[in-house]
Amino acid sequence: MADFYFTDRKYNQLGIASTDELASSSVIAIDDIGGQEGDYQSVEGGYRSYSATLHFSPDQSAQVKEMAKVGNFVLFKGRAGESVWTTILSSEHDPLAGTNTFVAEDASIDLINGTVGAYAASSAMTIAQYIELFAGDSGFVIGYNEIPDLTRTLKWDSDDSSILTRILSVAKQFGVELSFRFEVRGLSVIGKYIDIRKRIGGNKGIYLRVDTDLNKIVTTSDIADLCTAIAGTGGTPEGSDTPITLKGYQWVDPNGRYILGGDGVLRDPVALRTWSRLLSNTNTNPVDAHITRNKTYEATTQATLLQSVLSDLEKFNHPAVNYEVNIAKLPDTVNIGDTVYLVDEDEQLFLSARVLELTYSYSNESGTATLGDYLIQASQVSAEYRALAETLAKQNKGQDGKDGIGIQSSIVTYQAGSSGVSAPTGTWSDAVPNVAANQYLWSRTIITMTDGSTSTTYSVGKMGANGADGIGLKSSAVTYQIGTNGTNAPSGTWSSTIPPASQGTYLWSRTVTLYTDGTQNTSYSVAYQGTNGAKGDKGDPGSQNVPMTYVQTEAPTGTIVTNSLWWVGATMSSVTALKRWNGSSWIPESIAQAVLNIIELNAVTINSAIINSPKINVPFSHAVINESGILSSGNLTLNGTSYSIDGSIEDANGKPNGQKYHTELNPDGMSSYITQTDGTTQLHTSRISMGVLELSDLISGLGDNATYNTSSLDAEKIYQLNHVSNTLWQGVSLLGWSGNAQSVTPSKKITDCLNGWKLVWGEYSNGTFSGTGIRETEISKTSVLKYPGAGRILSIMNYGNANCSKYVYAYADHIDGNTKNSDGAAGGVVLVGVYEY
Numbered sequence: 001m002a003d004f005y006f007t008d009r010k011y012n013q014l015g016i017a018s019t020d021e022l023a024s025s026s027v028i029a030i031d032d033i034g035g036q037e038g039d040y041q042s043v044e045g046g047y048r049s050y051s052a053t054l055h056f057s058p059d060q061s062a063q064v065k066e067m068a069k070v071g072n073f074v075l076f077k078g079r080a081g082e083s084v085w086t087t088i089l090s091s092e093h094d095p096l097a098g099t100n101t102f103v104a105e106d107a108s109i110d111l112i113n114g115t116v117g118a119y120a121a122s123s124a125m126t127i128a129q130y131i132e133l134f135a136g137d138s139g140f141v142i143g144y145n146e147i148p149d150l151t152r153t154l155k156w157d158s159d160d161s162s163i164l165t166r167i168l169s170v171a172k173q174f175g176v177e178l179s180f181r182f183e184v185r186g187l188s189v190i191g192k193y194i195d196i197r198k199r200i201g202g203n204k205g206i207y208l209r210v211d212t213d214l215n216k217i218v219t220t221s222d223i224a225d226l227c228t229a230i231a232g233t234g235g236t237p238e239g240s241d242t243p244i245t246l247k248g249y250q251w252v253d254p255n256g257r258y259i260l261g262g263d264g265v266l267r268d269p270v271a272l273r274t275w276s277r278l279l280s281n282t283n284t285n286p287v288d289a290h291i292t293r294n295k296t297y298e299a300t301t302q303a304t305l306l307q308s309v310l311s312d313l314e315k316f317n318h319p320a321v322n323y324e325v326n327i328a329k330l331p332d333t334v335n336i337g338d339t340v341y342l343v344d345e346d347e348q349l350f351l352s353a354r355v356l357e358l359t360y361s362y363s364n365e366s367g368t369a370t371l372g373d374y375l376i377q378a379s380q381v382s383a384e385y386r387a388l389a390e391t392l393a394k395q396n397k398g399q400d401g402k403d404g405i406g407i408q409s410s411i412v413t414y415q416a417g418s419s420g421v422s423a424p425t426g427t428w429s430d431a432v433p434n435v436a437a438n439q440y441l442w443s444r445t446i447i448t449m450t451d452g453s454t455s456t457t458y459s460v461g462k463m464g465a466n467g468a469d470g471i472g473l474k475s476s477a478v479t480y481q482i483g484t485n486g487t488n489a490p491s492g493t494w495s496s497t498i499p500p501a502s503q504g505t506y507l508w509s510r511t512v513t514l515y516t517d518g519t520q521n522t523s524y525s526v527a528y529q530g531t532n533g534a535k536g537d538k539g540d541p542g543s544q545n546v547p548m549t550y551v552q553t554e555a556p557t558g559t560i561v562t563n564s565l566w567w568v569g570a571t572m573s574s575v576t577a578l579k580r581w582n583g584s585s586w587i588p589e590s591i592a593q594a595v596l597n598i599i600e601l602n603a604v605t606i607n608s609a610i611i612n613s614p615k616i617n618v619p620f621s622h623a624v625i626n627e628s629g630i631l632s633s634g635n636l637t638l639n640g641t642s643y644s645i646d647g648s649i650e651d652a653n654g655k656p657n658g659q660k661y662h663t664e665l666n667p668d669g670m671s672s673y674i675t676q677t678d679g680t681t682q683l684h685t686s687r688i689s690m691g692v693l694e695l696s697d698l699i700s701g702l703g704d705n706a707t708y709n710t711s712s713l714d715a716e717k718i719y720q721l722n723h724v725s726n727t728l729w730q731g732v733s734l735l736g737w738s739g740n741a742q743s744v745t746p747s748k749k750i751t752d753c754l755n756g757w758k759l760v761w762g763e764y765s766n767g768t769f770s771g772t773g774i775r776e777t778e779i780s781k782t783s784v785l786k787y788p789g790a791g792r793i794l795s796i797m798n799y800g801n802a803n804c805s806k807y808v809y810a811y812a813d814h815i816d817g818n819t820k821n822s823d824g825a826a827g828g829v830v831l832v833g834v835y836e837y
Helices: 058-067 110-111 126-136 163-175 269-275 302-316 384-394 715-722 781-786 824-829
Strands: 002-009 014-018 027-033 038-042 048-055 073-077 085-096 099-105 141-145 177-185 189-199 203-209 214-222 228-232 265-267 292-296 321-328 338-345 348-361 366-374 407-417 438-447 455-460 473-483 505-516 520-528 549-552 566-569 579-580 585-588 616-623 631-639 643-652 658-666 669-677 682-689 692-700 706-715 727-733 756-765 775-780 789-798 803-810 829-836
Touching: 002 058, 002 321, 027 058, 027 775, 048 085, 058 085, 058 407, 058 803, 085 110, 085 177, 110 163, 126 141, 126 189, 177 756, 214 348, 228 302, 265 302, 292 302, 321 348, 631 658, 706 715, 756 781, 756 824, 775 789, 803 824, 803 829, 824 829
Parallel strands: 014 027, 141 189, 203 338, 228 292, 549 566
Antiparallel strands: 002 014, 002 073, 027 048, 038 048, 038 348, 048 099, 073 085, 085 099, 177 189, 214 321, 228 265, 338 348, 348 366, 407 438, 438 455, 473 505, 505 520, 566 579, 579 585, 616 631, 631 643, 643 658, 658 669, 669 682, 682 692, 692 706, 727 829, 756 775, 756 829, 789 803
16 A cells, blocks of 8 residues: 655645555545556666556546646655655546546656756866756755766767756766655655665575566577677867777787777677678688678777777677566565576576666556566576586487687787888797887787687887986085175185174075086075164053953952953963953953854853754764663764764774664654674664654675565554454354345454454354354455455364354455355354454
8 A cells, every 4th residue: 555645846735645445535546557657767767757547536636637737746655665756747637537647757857857058078077066067956966976086077069958868878977877865854855866876776685486486588689789890989079170080099909809900990800700791601701791880989089989889899799688577576675776586497597687677566566677687697596406407408418519719819929120010020029029219119919719710910119219318416515604795705715514693794605516517506695694773762651551361260469450351260271260350349251152263162061052053063982872881982963954873883892893873863753773793784774754663674694685574563553453352243143044144244344454353153052152162263354455255265163073164255344144154064153253353
């Protein structure tokens, strides 16, 4: 069951829709079981959408039309308990059919409808700087950022991209994935965040097997995008009029497979031997007729363009193999971006796959997924499956096929030459030789294929000539002499020690610098030793009525000027009070807070004060957190609407054991967790939000391989727990005899019970309940919701081990009997009570 809150753009509630068929009449019915409906998430798209159909009566038509107006908001809790905020982008209202089908997305119209123009970064920028540049006025801010320091210099020529398209392009070029997250208070969104993740989702070690979780795995292959060569064209560098290509770029594949030609085309000779149109029985190893694709990239340097071309060629030089997986049951713990393992034992197919798209129906409480990024995972298969596969392989081994063509070896050798155009004809060596000035170093790469064919490529570099020797500093000597003026250097003897200078004389210093070519340079500096000045005039007498400032522990005595200040303390650092002399006594004085500018306060006790601050931080060290002597160090932070405590667990000696914890209180509720000793894997988690308590405990594993038990509790469940075993009906009923099918109506619907109804039976003899032979049967809520009104057999053990049964029809609010329920042994058993369980 899920509830959806519809608000206008000012967050005023317009109505509630629910998937609960038994909801009150004031709640609009909603289902999301149509072909394209449900809660849809995509790794590549980055955004989340929800599509569903509202069902209404004629008197509800106007309300529903207003609720589902485009631009309005829909808020709900996702399957993982997260807050989801979406904007209605389209709505189709059909009053005759009583339906309204709408589509809403969480990226908001600011990102979807807003556009950005062409842009070229003048220098390298972080991903946060790009996103803030393009989406800065959308209301979204950066949330989690796992690559805060990585920078790129990017360029876009498009002048009409949506903001969403542009920031997704930024993410792609940084090699990360984006998701949108919202902080909700009541029905208002108080925080909209763009989270930057290296990879959304994790690996929980979930296995899906054919015949249990999967219906089938269908393997498909196609060569629609296959090519054996790519001619890449990049962007236009700054200051140039033409885009770059790989023409003239020198590169040799260190693995020997790919060859970059002088025409700028990167070729794969190995793939060519399989896909060349010249392949025939007489030409089994063609070397021509590449399948060449021209592709455009955004790279503005040849080095980055090469990497882009190489990446695509490695992707498209073989058939694209995909797997269509028909999922029978998707585990509740699988989320968008997660990696799961797929097992088809009959086909000996063992794969890992990533959840690239996920659609969840709150009506059916089930999900469907689109998987991709398939990888063969033989090592992930259990030992018994591998043994079975090997046995079957031996039993069904057929004739070996023809070997494929691969690289047998790659040999690189070197030789010095006098020409940069023609390769030298001497002996090649696997050691790099010494190359004389103005000569050339050649390298030769010989690739030998498994069919015996070879290919040879060369690269060359020039050794520059030696430059002329430079002039260096040989020595530097500083000497001193006293002179009589500051204009002409003295002609006496210079000394390496500084002589004393009397008043009115000049101290000269001389620096003589010798160079390696025999030349020298001499420079001087001079300083004057001044004489004593004449005595100045006597100053005016000072005032006798100027207030004084005292810093002492005892009260000042003697003649004290009115308004003098006394800081009570031996030093300013130990002052305990401030007093002012009013002409007859010292009275307490205070300092207005407005004139204080305090950078830091230490060891201060504040009594009866109001503190206005957007953030308060309280660090603590080795604090005792329970009676066992366990200690903790960390921080308590009050930041706006959030109150949080973060710290680490320590032993009795203050040594951390690796566990971390976090507790936070904000208007949305309270959350808390403590980790394993690895500091990241959450061990126990609790969260209270919007009247729901959510609890999670670690079962096994660490990090991405961790698995959890998760449950939730709300007021309705607590109410149901408190009323378990309540009497809902008492009486005597066969639940049917030949003249009357009979029925029983408990005082509480089965949908309002925790688990369902417990039926109590007793012995029936001579037309009355004997008060003995008590036995019990149960009717579960889940079964009635799944099969309302369906006939069901209730097996009852009668006295003397004689089996009997009652045939009944269970509905949400009553139980109907059957006219045959008095036949045979069943006639000796009557219903005497119905209880809540």
